[in-house]
Amino acid sequence: MSKKGIFYGSSSGNTQNVAGLIAAGLGIAESDVFDVATATSEKLLGYDVLLLGSSTLGYGDLQDDWETFIGKLEKTDLSGKKVAVFGTGDSSAYSDTFCDSIGLIAEAAEKAGATLVGAGIDASGYSFDDSKALKDGAFCGLPIDEDNEPAKTRERVEGWIERLKAEID
Numbered sequence: 001m002s003k004k005g006i007f008y009g010s011s012s013g014n015t016q017n018v019a020g021l022i023a024a025g026l027g028i029a030e031s032d033v034f035d036v037a038t039a040t041s042e043k044l045l046g047y048d049v050l051l052l053g054s055s056t057l058g059y060g061d062l063q064d065d066w067e068t069f070i071g072k073l074e075k076t077d078l079s080g081k082k083v084a085v086f087g088t089g090d091s092s093a094y095s096d097t098f099c100d101s102i103g104l105i106a107e108a109a110e111k112a113g114a115t116l117v118g119a120g121i122d123a124s125g126y127s128f129d130d131s132k133a134l135k136d137g138a139f140c141g142l143p144i145d146e147d148n149e150p151a152k153t154r155e156r157v158e159g160w161i162e163r164l165k166a167e168i169d
């Protein structure tokens, strides 16, 4: 059984809540869930599977605490690890930069040597104009829109977890 850790950044609690849903779905203990505002990069090394979550703020920017943590992640050797990315965004007010953070984090994790899992999410279930999370027409992680589609969150998380389980053990 692989050791799984969740690292999230959240400014108003939405991504934190999604992290909690994912932890419950995958049976990840609270002690393996970290807020990147206080987490150290050494903690990343203790896991085989890293679930990385961020909201998108500014205009297509990482959540504030991720702005600092991403530099630490990039300097960490993640080879041999699997990384899955999730994020929150607002597909209506920020339709051109919807959940960009997912793409930014996925790119950084792959550069650090990790293998991306939980990708290839069908974008047709979302209404938006553009996103850095799009790779070959599909999302490279799980986008959640708590601002406009909170009723879809649980189903989206559960569907993603089912896919993920096939890629991680």
Ligand SMILES: Cc1cc2nc3c(=O)[nH]c(=O)nc-3n(C[C@H](O)[C@H](O)[C@H](O)COP(=O)(O)O)c2cc1C
Pocket (backbone or CB within 6 Å): 009, 010, 011, 012, 013, 014, 015, 016, 054, 055, 056, 057, 058, 059, 060, 061, 063, 088, 089, 090, 091, 094, 097, 098, 099, 100, 146, 147
């Ligand atoms: C100032 C501001 C800028 C935002 N910019 C974006 C954006 O560029 N793209 C996007 O998808 N969502 C954007 N959002 C929406 C947030 O990502 C969304 O509300 C998210 O759920 C917040 O999650 P958090 O509480 O975990 O930080 C923005 C929200 C605020 C307040």
